[in-house]
Amino acid sequence: MRIHYILLAAICLIAGQPFQATPSFAAEPAAEGAKDNVAPKGFRALFNGKDLAGWNERGKPPVNWTVQEGMLVFSGKGGDLFTDEKFSNYVLLVDWKVEKNGNSGVYLRGGNPQVEINDADSPTGNIWVGTTGGLYPDLPPVVRAAKPAGEWNHFEIIVENGVITVLTNGVKTVDGFKKDWKDRTSGSVGFQNHGTPLWFKNMYIKTSE
Structure with missing residues (x-):
């Protein structure tokens, strides 16, 4: 091994390049990420980044939810927002x-449970059903995984045969919760509000009916 490094050093010296004694595994610079509001393969966009076609504010045309620079923005006043379309099983x-x-919170099948979003929950307090990434009012998350206020977070929510799994920023916060849906087999995707400004984008769905 010593001879190997000596030979490498000599070659680098001749070539005028610096020598690294340990291999570098640095990745090539990442290509630019996918454009916002353009669905990845196998998914379709629920929000086109241009208007609120396909959405309603408690059954009426949205007034307090607007589109700003490709983002779905809530003013802090008004009603919850729902898709016109209803879904059963999906990612x-x-x-x-x-x-x-x-x-x-993100409503599933037209109402609660909702996947909780709550920055007011103290990071030093006990995890409860009001902690981000859990299912309100049914189940606390397994762990805290939300980023600080002002930073973008990502949910992956899976509803399969009524069983709910949630990943928050890539961390599994709900692991296969068997919800008793009664006779509610489908419903809208929705965004709940508690009177604070909200921002959403990149909303995609893949159904498995």
Whole structure:
């Protein structure tokens, strides 16, 4: 091994290049990420980044939810937002952010449970059903995985035969919760609000009916 390094050093010296005694595994610079609101393969966009076609604010045309620079933005006043279309079993991808103490949630099948978003929950307190990444009002998350207020977060929400799994920023926070849906077999995807400004983008769904 020593002879190997000596030979490498000599070659580098001749070539005028610096020598590294340990191999470098640095990756090549990543290519630019996918454009916002353009669905990845196998998914379709619920939000086109241009208008609120396909959405309603509690059954009426949205007033307090607007599109700003490709983002779905809530003013902090008004009603919850829902898709016109209803879904049963699916994988849902959502990017979101809130301001300090911001509170929201992603409704599944038209209402609760919702995947909780709650920046007001103290990071030093006990994890409960109001902790981000859990299912309100049914189940606390396994672990805290949300980023600080003002940063973008990512949910991957899976509803399969009524069983719910949630990944928050790539960390599994709900692991196969068997929800008793009664006779609710489908419903809209929705965004709940608690009177604070909200931002969403990159909302994609893949159904498995």
